Amino acid sequence: MNGENIEEILKNLGSEDVPPDVHKIAEETAESFSKTLMPSRQHLLWRTIMKSRITKPAAAAVIIIAVLIGVYRSGGSIDGAGVLWGQVAEKIGRIPVVVYRRTVIQPQGGLGSAIDRQVVYLSSEYGIRRDEYHGGGLSRRDEVSIDTSDHKIRVHKFDFGERPGSVARVEIKDSTQSPKQGIEIDEYFKLWLEKQSAERGKRGKNWEDWLQSSWYIFPAENIWFIVRHPLSPKHRGQCFCKLLADEKIPQWHEGMDAREWIKQALSLDYKQLGRDNIDGIEVEGVEIRGRNLGIPPLPRRNDEMVVRFWVDIETDLPVRYEAVVFSERSGDWAIVADQFQWHEEVDPSIFEPNLPGDYFLANVTVPKDGQKVTIKEGAELLDGLRLFAELTDGRYPNSMPVAIVEGCKAFTKKHGGQTEELSEKRLEIVETLASSALFHGKLVNSPKYVAGKPVGKDNDVAYYGGRVRVEDADSVLLRWKVSDNQYRVIYGDLNTENVSAERLAELENPSSQ
Amino acid sequence: MKYSRRLEIFREVKARHTGFLTSVLWKLTSDREIFTEALQYALLGIWQNVEKLNSKKAGAYIYRIALTANSKAWRNRIGRNGQISQAQVSIDKDPSDKVSESELEEKVRLAVAQLPAKQARAIVMRYLEQQSYKDVAEKLRCSEAGARSNVARALATLKSKLATLAKRER
Numbered sequence: 133m134n135g136e137n138i139e140e141i142l143k144n145l146g147s148e149d150v151p152p153d154v155h156k157i158a159e160e161t162a163e164s165f166s167k168t169l170m171p172s173r174q175h176l177l178w179r180t181i182m183k184s185r186i187t188k189p190a191a192a193a194v195i196i197i198a199v200l201i202g203v204y205r206s207g208g209s210i211d212g213a214g215v216l217w218g219q220v221a222e223k224i225g226r227i228p229v230v231v232y233r234r235t236v237i238q239p240q241g242g243l244g245s246a247i248d249r250q251v252v253y254l255s256s257e258y259g260i261r262r263d264e265y266h267g268g269g270l271s272r273r274d275e276v277s278i279d280t281s282d283h284k285i286r287v288h289k290f291d292f293g294e295r296p297g298s299v300a301r302v303e304i305k306d307s308t309q310s311p312k313q314g315i316e317i318d319e320y321f322k323l324w325l326e327k328q329s330a331e332r333g334k335r336g337k338n339w340e341d342w343l344q345s346s347w348y349i350f351p352a353e354n355i356w357f358i359v360r361h362p363l364s365p366k367h368r369g370q371c372f373c374k375l376l377a378d379e380k381i382p383q384w385h386e387g388m389d390a391r392e393w394i395k396q397a398l399s400l401d402y403k404q405l406g407r408d409n410i411d412g413i414e415v416e417g418v419e420i421r422g423r424n425l426g427i428p429p430l431p432r433r434n435d436e437m438v439v440r441f442w443v444d445i446e447t448d449l450p451v452r453y454e455a456v457v458f459s460e461r462s463g464d465w466a467i468v469a470d471q472f473q474w475h476e477e478v479d480p481s482i483f484e485p486n487l488p489g490d491y492f493l494a495n496v497t498v499p500k501d502g503q504k505v506t507i508k509e510g511a512e513l514l515d516g517l518r519l520f521a522e523l524t525d526g527r528y529p530n531s532m533p534v535a536i537v538e539g540c541k542a543f544t545k546k547h548g549g550q551t552e553e554l555s556e557k558r559l560e561i562v563e564t565l566a567s568s569a570l571f572h573g574k575l576v577n578s579p580k581y582v583a584g585k586p587v588g589k590d591n592d593v594a595y596y597g598g599r600v601r602v603e604d605a606d607s608v609l610l611r612w613k614v615s616d617n618q619y620r621v622i623y624g625d626l627n628t629e630n631v632s633a634e635r636l637a638e639l640e641n642p643s644s645q
Numbered sequence: 646m647k648y649s650r651r652l653e654i655f656r657e658v659k660a661r662h663t664g665f666l667t668s669v670l671w672k673l674t675s676d677r678e679i680f681t682e683a684l685q686y687a688l689l690g691i692w693q694n695v696e697k698l699n700s701k702k703a704g705a706y707i708y709r710i711a712l713t714a715n716s717k718a719w720r721n722r723i724g725r726n727g728q729i730s731q732a733q734v735s736i737d738k739d740p741s742d743k744v745s746e747s748e749l750e751e752k753v754r755l756a757v758a759q760l761p762a763k764q765a766r767a768i769v770m771r772y773l774e775q776q777s778y779k780d781v782a783e784k785l786r787c788s789e790a791g792a793r794s795n796v797a798r799a800l801a802t803l804k805s806k807l808a809t810l811a812k813r814e815r
Contacts, residue, residue, distance in 0.1 A: 138800060138803055138804060141749055141753045142768065142772035142773065143775075144750065145672050145673075145675075145750060145753070145754070145773055146672060146774065146775055148671070148672050148675070150667055150668055150671045154667065154671050155667060157677060157680070157681055157684075158663060158667040158680075158684055159663075161681055161684050161685060161688070162659055162663050162684070162688060165685060165688040166655075377693075379692075379695075380693070383693075424685075432685050432689060433682065433685065434678075434682070434685070
């Protein structure tokens, strides 16, 4: 094929008429899409003012009952006669905190399917956190079933995604399709983790031990912050910070907010599934079937979809939510949410990243003129620290990777809502803090890894921002090694000096003098 | 911006551009399933960028949205590694076989979906919409020479992509 051929073919494509049935498809698609944008999808962008200090480890355990109070266990049907479906959406819409676990089967764009565990913490006041745990890979030979009779997810004929070129199938089995085959999903995860342990180092036997990343959304600041905890030392401790465009926040919220899924599902025609028992809780369920239902977190596709969920007849609160998209072409997609906890209050520290000292900021992106821009690291370390201290009346970030998050929160606290002028100012703040944090990241991230093995020098970086303030002129705020016996030191008052290793030891342990 | 206002603008923009999107996306897909998916992505893109589409730069944005939607829809079909599934697109087993015109068109469509954004826009404006270089330059916000250069580079990229595709099939 030569250049002239291509031009000719392109011209042919250009002269092609749109068939009448495609016009009809377009009209229907546009109409159907418009219907999904009903006003009830609007979300309140929360005013978040953080008061608590960071206290939680990054890899928080899934069970947080100890820090939660006011669990809803009342207010359901007066006589337990059945679920009051008309009141379910309204009731859960008033509950400010929801925590749930979800199992997600998702095609990977032609590279097989992934099956993962996630735990989502959602607070109307503090934002969203999603912990992702290492899961398994699936391929076309694999089949996943969601069994209606006992509410179990099972994996059939698994080979741990050794043939990643195709995608897994998901099937909903009803009670007539016995005997049950395959292994239950938790057993599958255990087998998969055993394989991972053998190949890549041990962590633990349960999926909770295999935290892969934590995602935080700070809606008032438009910030998405990601912390990675992968197995590979090459990528461990990498953090990413992204300033989101305004319109991305409601989308993100919608995808995570189980209250919204149920509200939207109940606004459609649903079929009652009757009474059942899930893990000892008496429930009633409903089912919605159709194409392009437009209910989050399902993708907007013109494929066959099924949404089913069950509600505790005593409390009218959801217990389990299942959503499946069947697509022969791009692969089946499923989400099962369970272990719901509905609460009045939550420990705010759950929504704040608390990072080990060797974690570092690897990348920052901001929406600028509609484009995402990666900020290059510069030498403006002191500018960022100075700005942070101004924003927080003399404090420094608890850790450098979270400088942008904490700095923007302090800015929101001082200046409140979102006007265009404030957004521009926030962008300036992000860029200045990013330069600082990325410079620190560059220091921490040396030695670099090549083929999983460290090479180059160790900068021996230490940061004490959590305990040093502007008035601590003699305290080391940040230091790193510049040569064999020389360290660069930044003090609390942001003066800098090169000192010997011995002098550094004295500065860092004043009581030993 | 208030939600109700965004909704109002979305409806206006949708009414204004659905015809254009239908025409361009059909020419770029010629497959009802990919077309539907691309149109859904485009509508989502309009919703996400509704403020920009209410401005003077709307003309440029709608192209960007259409081409991004087209690429996403194709990517779902072909996988992120850029390879077409054997089951989805007919591939000539014998390289000596003459490929049919429709297969060539399909390959060109696939290659257009993989072009860099600006080159894809240049190709669509120039060939699929048969616009003059002056109009292309205006929409790409560059000089007429720049528009010619973008089209030429796009053709060269297309040629190289098609050669790569042909190699893979062998």
